[in-house]
Amino acid sequence: HETQTTCWDHPKMTDLFQSLADLNNVRFSAYRTAIKIRRLQKALCLDLLDLNTTSEVFKQHKLSQNDQLIGVQDVITCLTTIYSGLEEKHKDMVNVPLCVDMCLNWLLNVYDSGRTGKIRVQSLKIGLMSLSKGLLEEKYRYLFKEVAGPTEMCDQRQLGLLLHDAIQIPRQLGEVAAFGGSNIEPSVRSCFQQNHNKPEITVKEFIDWMRLEPQSMVWLPVLHRVAAAETAKHQAKCNICKECPIVGFRYRSLKHFNYDVCQSCFFSGRTAKGHKLHYPMVEYCIPVST
Numbered sequence: 001h002e003t004q005t006t007c008w009d010h011p012k013m014t015d016l017f018q019s020l021a022d023l024n025n026v027r028f029s030a031y032r033t034a035i036k037i038r039r040l041q042k043a044l045c046l047d048l049l050d051l052n053t054t055s056e057v058f059k060q061h062k063l064s065q066n067d068q069l070i071g072v073q074d075v076i077t078c079l080t081t082i083y084s085g086l087e088e089k090h091k092d093m094v095n096v097p098l099c100v101d102m103c104l105n106w107l108l109n110v111y112d113s114g115r116t117g118k119i120r121v122q123s124l125k126i127g128l129m130s131l132s133k134g135l136l137e138e139k140y141r142y143l144f145k146e147v148a149g150p151t152e153m154c155d156q157r158q159l160g161l162l163l164h165d166a167i168q169i170p171r172q173l174g175e176v177a178a179f180g181g182s183n184i185e186p187s188v189r190s191c192f193q194q195n196h197n198k199p200e201i202t203v204k205e206f207i208d209w210m211r212l213e214p215q216s217m218v219w220l221p222v223l224h225r226v227a228a229a230e231t232a233k234h235q236a237k238c239n240i241c242k243e244c245p246i247v248g249f250r251y252r253s254l255k256h257f258n259y260d261v262c263q264s265c266f267f268s269g270r271t272a273k274g275h276k277l278h279y280p281m282v283e284y285c286i287p288v289s290t
């Protein structure tokens, strides 16, 4: 893992960050990163925030100039609106001042590691929308819309800006290496190559490309699968730790009959006698009747 380049100021943020270290035994980087981001998302209560609401708050605060910088005070005002709205719906879960502090802390760590006290409006939006609650393709649509021009098309530079802001999220967790590093150029190229190097792409073309889960962004669809799997209970028993029912992701061998593994055993690479790690497994994040 890369060394951290940022400071975590709030004591709760320090606690959270330290707790993420026990996820380092997860063998697969996309899952490791997604599970870390999921924990972060919950700690910031952003798992309660509807994508649509996020977008409405940006409009309400007239945050339309994406290339402008926004100061800490204005970020706090915007976050206060977001969390006050959440508090109304989830009284027991949302502590407004704490959430505002934590989320501001996170945003600055991700987008202003040099602590200039300002972040780009677009970064604020991409960061908060990436961690909001919603359907995955709806999220892709919102993200695309932020960087697209008035014709609702997006050129290479605009896609680059989107990917750059998005990849700062895993980068701040020390998890950027697996996603091609901070250089998003190869991803931008792959997207436009898929679209015959047209000068601009539509939202549909962007979504079709994201469906292929490009290396720099794969953590985002995996984050959504992790969230979906969280409450899944499978009527199956883990062949290794004997957990039954399996909760979370369930892995089923394509080679051995009736061989199921829970996510904790699968991620840490535990195997039962006679089953090799490289044998193909199929992943279920929602219960199926097999």
Ligand SMILES: [Zn+2]
Residues within 6 Å of the ligand: 238, 239, 240, 241, 242, 243, 261, 262, 263, 264, 265, 266
């Ligand atoms: Zn297990």
